[in-house]
Amino acid sequence: MSSLPVMDEQILLVEDDPAISEITARGLTQAGFRVTPERDGRQALIRFRQGDFDLVVLDIMLPSLDGFEVCRQIRTDSQVPIIMLTAKTETVDVVVGLEAGADDYVTKPFEMPEVIARVRAILRRVTDEAGGASVLRLHDLEIDAAAHQVTKGGEPVALTSTEFKLLLVLARHEGQVMTRELLLELVWEYDYLGDSRVVDMAVKRLREKIENDPGSPQIIRTVRGVGYRFERS
Numbered sequence: 001m002s003s004l005p006v007m008d009e010q011i012l013l014v015e016d017d018p019a020i021s022e023i024t025a026r027g028l029t030q031a032g033f034r035v036t037p038e039r040d041g042r043q044a045l046i047r048f049r050q051g052d053f054d055l056v057v058l059d060i061m062l063p064s065l066d067g068f069e070v071c072r073q074i075r076t077d078s079q080v081p082i083i084m085l086t087a088k089t090e091t092v093d094v095v096v097g098l099e100a101g102a103d104d105y106v107t108k109p110f111e112m113p114e115v116i117a118r119v120r121a122i123l124r125r126v127t128d129e130a131g132g133a134s135v136l137r138l139h140d141l142e143i144d145a146a147a148h149q150v151t152k153g154g155e156p157v158a159l160t161s162t163e164f165k166l167l168l169v170l171a172r173h174e175g176q177v178m179t180r181e182l183l184l185e186l187v188w189e190y191d192y193l194g195d196s197r198v199v200d201m202a203v204k205r206l207r208e209k210i211e212n213d214p215g216s217p218q219i220i221r222t223v224r225g226v227g228y229r230f231e232r233s
Helices: 017-030 040-052 067-075 093-100 112-128 163-172 179-186 196-210
Strands: 010-014 034-038 055-059 082-086 104-107 135-138 141-143 149-152 155-156 178-179 222-223 227-230
Touching: 010 017, 010 040, 017 034, 017 055, 017 112, 034 040, 040 067, 055 067, 055 112, 067 082, 067 093, 082 093, 082 112, 082 135, 093 104, 093 196, 104 112, 112 163, 135 163, 141 163, 149 196, 163 179, 163 196, 163 227, 178 179, 179 196, 179 227, 196 222
Parallel strands: 010 034, 010 055, 055 082, 082 104
Antiparallel strands: 135 141, 141 149, 149 155, 178 227, 222 227
16 A cells, blocks of 8 residues: 655644544645644634744634634735635625635535645645746736746736736736636646636736736736636737
8 A cells, every 4th residue: 555645735724613623634634734723713823923834724714813814914924825614605705715815715514635636736836837938028027937926017026826827827828818717727727626706816816916907907808708818918
């Protein structure tokens, strides 16, 4: 029987339900990750600031600070990948979580293989962006894939790993219409677990960072009913 892969990725798991926390921590640990569990939103922020985490799995309904606020505060100075873990499935809750800066979400009840697949996909994105052309210069943007850096007019732009991969994929297919389904496959690395809302919200956040006027985007255009196109410079 093959042994489990040895991994260095450290995951902060923030879930206040003891049973769900224990099951999720055990599943992630068995998948080869190092897991630090927390059950309180405010304490989770303290632990996050003290550690060096590669990813956060974050429940929404938490004591002291809810998951939305924890996500917002993490995003003030960190681009670490965040997966929201919640029993809420209403559109407004999904949108609020993604607008707060989450990269993805999983709804309860969930199967551990789904959670593990999403965790692995996001962590792969952090290290896989360097393939292809190293530096792209389009419009007033410079995208350095190897350094995982973006500048706009010479000024650095802070992007999450998901936003960076989305920009890179769109820029490398300059002028082509990219469907939401294709973006889910290329950026989020799955084509059957995805929700197109994560694409729309990631594009919205990306536009806010790279467009001169996000309300009238000139770089990433919407192709109604299909997807998005990175305009030729």
